[in-house]
Amino acid sequence: MLCTRNFPAWLLVTGLLLGLTACSSIQVTTDYDPQTNFTALRSYAWLANARKPSDDPRLHNSLVDARVRAAVDRELAAKGYSKTEPASANLLITYYLGLESKIDVHTIHSSYGYGYRGWYGGMGTETMVDQYDEGSIILDVLDPQGSDLLWRGTGSARVSTSNSPEERENRINQAVSKILASFPPQ
Numbered sequence: 001m002l003c004t005r006n007f008p009a010w011l012l013v014t015g016l017l018l019g020l021t022a023c024s025s026i027q028v029t030t031d032y033d034p035q036t037n038f039t040a041l042r043s044y045a046w047l048a049n050a051r052k053p054s055d056d057p058r059l060h061n062s063l064v065d066a067r068v069r070a071a072v073d074r075e076l077a078a079k080g081y082s083k084t085e086p087a088s089a090n091l092l093i094t095y096y097l098g099l100e101s102k103i104d105v106h107t108i109h110s111s112y113g114y115g116y117r118g119w120y121g122g123m124g125t126e127t128m129v130d131q132y133d134e135g136s137i138i139l140d141v142l143d144p145q146g147s148d149l150l151w152r153g154t155g156s157a158r159v160s161t162s163n164s165p166e167e168r169e170n171r172i173n174q175a176v177s178k179i180l181a182s183f184p185p186q
Contacts, residue, residue, distance in 0.1 A: 025157065026175050030182050032151040036143075038184030043082045045089035047142060058161075059097040059135075067169050068095055071176035072139065079180070092144050098136040099159065105129050135159040137175050141183070153179035 032038075046069065072093060073083060086092065107127045134156055141151040155175040163171065 026155045026178050027157065028153065028155045028178050028182070030151070030153045030179075030185070032185045033149070034185075036150045038151075041090035041184075042080065043084045043089050044076060044091040044093050044141075045084055045086040045144075047092040047094040047147075048086055050094040056097070056099050059099055063165070064097070064168075064172070067172045068097075068137065068176065071173045072180070074173075075176055075180040079183070086144065089144050091150070092142040092147065094140050094142065096138040096140075098138070100134050100136070101131065102134050103129060103131050133159045133161070137172070137179065139176070139179055151183060151185065153183060155179045 072095070076083070076093075081091075105127065107125055135158075136154060136156040139153045140149055142148065143150055155178055157171075157175065160167075
């Protein structure tokens with residue numbers, strides 16, 4: 001049973017936990033060429049000789065590359081796309097990665113609550129500063145004839161450097177799945 005004397009502290013802790021949970025979600029945006037008939041395009045290949053996905057050694061490595069490519073291949077196969085050689089593909093796929101340091105500052109009023117004489121309030125505040133990394137995956141779908149951009153999906157989320165390899169793979173799978181959820185555009 002919730003003690004009413006501790007209710008404001010309980011509410012504060014719950015609010016902070018919900019806020020942290022919301023921060024960990026993947027934010028996705030997409031853009032596309034509305035003149036493209038995506039329903040006629042059913043095969044894809046990875047763009048050869050693409051720029052490396054990032055200059056950051058934490059992102060540009062064979063482990064991350066394999067995870068991103070496997071996730072994209074799995075999602076596109078589930079949507080009915082077939083992977084083929086670049087010469088016969090309807091679409092070319094490439095991706096880019098980014099990592100940006102961010103700072104989040106929260107100020108809360110902390111001097112409210114119940115005491116032995118009932119409700120009390122004050123003017124106290126507490127400021128919390130949180131520095132974190134935000135990672136981004138950009139997936140590009142290109143026209144194989146002219147390499148014009150047909151569709152772009154971007155996913156961004158807070159990154160944890162202490163994740164296990166399985167957790168990193170799961171996070172990449174989640175990001176790619178959420179990004180490609182709106183591909184092809186309707």
